[in-house]
Amino acid sequence: xxxxxxxxxxxxxxxxxxxxxxxxxxxxxxxxxxxxxxxxxxxxxxxxxxxxxxxxxxxxxxxxxxxxxxxxxxxxxxxxxxxxxxxxxxxxxxxxxxxxxxxxxxxxxxxxx
Amino acid sequence: xxxxxxxxxxxxxxxxxxxxxxxxxxxxxxxxxxxxxxxxxxxxxxxxxxxxxxxxxxxxxxxxxxxxxxxxxxxxxxxxxxxxxxxxxxxxxxxxxxxxxxxxxxxxxxxxxxx
Numbered sequence: 313x314x315x316x317x318x319x320x321x322x323x324x325x326x327x328x329x330x331x332x333x334x335x336x337x338x339x340x341x342x343x344x345x346x347x348x349x350x351x352x353x354x355x356x357x358x359x360x361x362x363x364x365x366x367x368x369x370x371x372x373x374x375x376x377x378x379x380x381x382x383x384x385x386x387x388x389x390x391x392x393x394x395x396x397x398x399x400x401x402x403x404x405x406x407x408x409x410x411x412x413x414x415x416x417x418x419x420x421x422x423x424x425x
Numbered sequence: 426x427x428x429x430x431x432x433x434x435x436x437x438x439x440x441x442x443x444x445x446x447x448x449x450x451x452x453x454x455x456x457x458x459x460x461x462x463x464x465x466x467x468x469x470x471x472x473x474x475x476x477x478x479x480x481x482x483x484x485x486x487x488x489x490x491x492x493x494x495x496x497x498x499x500x501x502x503x504x505x506x507x508x509x510x511x512x513x514x515x516x517x518x519x520x521x522x523x524x525x526x527x528x529x530x531x532x533x534x535x536x537x538x539x540x
Contacts, residue, residue, distance in 0.1 A: 316467075321465075346528075348531075353533070354533055354534075355429070355516050355518070355531030355532050355533050355534050356468065356516075356531050357530075357531065358528050358529070358530075361528075401467050401468070403467075410456070410473070410475065410480050410481070410522070411456060411520055411522050411527050411529065412470060412473070412481065413468075413470070413529060414470075415467030415468050415469070416467050417465075417466050417467050418465070418466070418467050
């Protein structure tokens with residue numbers, strides 16, 4: 313059972329556009345949702361995260377929109393740059409679970425100049 | 426401050442051979458994780474430790490995989506008798522689980538190819 317699902321395996325946008333990456337989850341007990349960015353040959357790195365008590369988290373060009381009722385969230389990357397080309401993973405955690413993360417399969421984003 | 430370091434970065438084996446991966450977490454981090462990341466998939470947790478104690482190894486194929494963290498610092502993941510299906514990147518991560526300071530920091534991974 314895939315508990316965290318990312319709807320697109322890949323996404324291509326033009327430089328300057330807003331990239332929207334979608335994620336949904338099964339387990340209502342998940343209450344913390346980090347997004348990780350991974351470049352080829354590197355490990356994932358935390359980009360931005362949201363807790364389920366919030367419906368929006370913004371950090372510079374990156375924004376998470378969270379819908380608890382629908383059990384989905386999305387990462388918006390405003391003014392996309394070629395340097396944003398990477399794979400983005402949505403993850404989820406249950407509080408009190410010793411920080412155990414469940415990852416989605418990832419969305420590979422390509423930003424064309 | 427140094428990040429999570431892993432070695433080797435690459436390993437190529439024939440089926441049936443054994444291999445060990447080594448991880449040095451960020452200094453002071455009490456929790457250490459090992460993940461398997463098959464090509465074009467997300468990381469999948471194998472085992473994690475709080476200090477030297479195993480918290481959860483339920484996803485570790487115990488008949489061939491083993492992991493230790495004897496002094497609560499460095500860790501070793503070993504695969505006995507590797508199979509082609511073990512081909513993947515093996516990632517180590519660490520965190521300091523205190524309050525909201527619980528971000529997992531990943532190392533660069535070890536890319537394993539089993540022929």
